[in-house]
Amino acid sequence: MHELSIMASLLDVAEEHARAAGAQKVLSIHVVVGERSSFVDDSLLFYFDALTPGRLAEGAKLVIRRTPMRFYCQTCERDYTPPMNSFRCPTCNTTGRLQDDGNACYLEHMEIET
Amino acid sequence: MTSTDSLGVMHGIRNVKVVKSLLANNDLVAEANRQTFAAHGVLAINIIASPGAGKTSAIIRLIQALEGRARIAVIEGDIAGSIDTEKVLAAGAADAVQINTGGGCHLEASMIQQALDDLDLGQAELLIIENVGNLICPNYWKLGEQLRLCLASTAEGHDKPLKYPDVFAASDVIVINKSDLAELVDFDRKIFIELVRALNEHAPIFEISCRSGAGVAELAEWLLAQRG
Known part of the structure; x- marks a missing residue:
């Protein structure tokens, strides 16, 4: 539901930027969505296809890049992506500092035809 | 890749860098709401919780705890019905408006903007917005609130922050309700707090029981102090 x-x-954000860049057509839209966000690829693609007809992005391809949740482990001095059942470092079992909560949700870039 | 047409206009395929939140349009309306709240000197609190965590009960307890000191207006977000609005008005809310999302799983800033037309903010010091019971998407749609309050209850288990990290990471205050049930439902507060702290180092954590009223006064005082 929230994918709708x-x-x-x-599409509003994409169209606004595409028009400002003088687009006749949007060929592809690249979004970044965190792995821990609740947005499901199939559902995003389904609504994208349902909403694009008649708009500047009609026929455009939606490309979804997933980014992981990341913590920084002070003991091991490196980033880690925690497993689903713990926030602890898989190597030393301490809890690191949250770097990215895995909930990114933004439009990164678009390919347009002018 | 470019070409020039008969009128001398360049055509081609270009890459446009955007880097803008998908919620950008919602965020603009949220900012307008925030200014409305500020203009009225109202502290707006967005309560996000699972269904059954005790959102409405907590609001009623807070209204009672601050009686005579601060008035609370309420926006009730629900899929359908107006039971909760009736309850908070009966409990002494300064004013209340119901938003029915008609199946929608979260409130959006524009819904709040519309609801504000029907709400007398001049009558209140605090505005509590009860979001639709859901720990997932309400977190993405800012409403213009100054405080995001995540309410969890012991009966849901101590692993909630593990399953829904974003809401715990993004909230300004975490409240554990049904503290009186903790032992019965094997709620391990140490694990819960450790998980919350991994996501959110600073948000205060309050433990309350809407059934007995325990801990509500402390939460009410803290909220009132945030109004400044």
């Missing part, structure tokens, strides 16, 4: 709102919002 998010795709409607994406």
Whole structure:
């Protein structure tokens, strides 16, 4: 359900930037969505296809890049992506500092035809 | 890749860098709401919780705890019905408005903007917005609130922050309700707090029981102090 709102919002943002860049057509839209966000690829693609007809992005391809949740382990001095059942470092079992909560949700770039 | 047409206009395929939140349009409306709250001197609190965590009960307890000191207006977000609005008005809310999302799983800033037309903010010091019961998407749609309050209850288990990290990471205050049930439902507060702290180092954590009223006064005082 929430994928519908998010795709409607994406198209508004995309269209605004595409027009400003003088686009006749949007060929592809590249979004970054965190792995821990609740947005499901199939559902995002479904609503994207449902909402694009008649708009500048009609026929455009939606490309989704997933980014992981990341912590920094002070003991091991490196980043780690925690397993689903713990936030602890898989190597030393201490809890690191949160670097990225895995909930990214933004439009990165677009390919347009001018 | 470019070409020039008969009118001398360049055509081609270009890459446009955007880097903008998919929620950008919602965030603009949220900012307008925030200014409305500020203009009225109202502290707006967005409560995010699972269904059954005790959102409405907590609001009623807070209204009672601050009676005579601060008035609370309420926006009730629900899929359908107006039971909760009736309850908070009966409990002494300064004013209350119901938003029915008609199946929608979260409130959006524009819904709040509309609801504000029907709400008398001049009558209140605090505005509590009860979001739709859901720990997932309400977290993405800012409403213009100054405080995001995540309410969890012991009966849901101590692993909630593990399953829904974003809401615990993004909240300004975490409240554990049904503290009186902790032992019965094997809620391990140490694990819960450790998980919250991995995501959120600073948000205060309050433990309350809406059934007995325990801990509510401390939460109410803290909220009131945030109004400044």
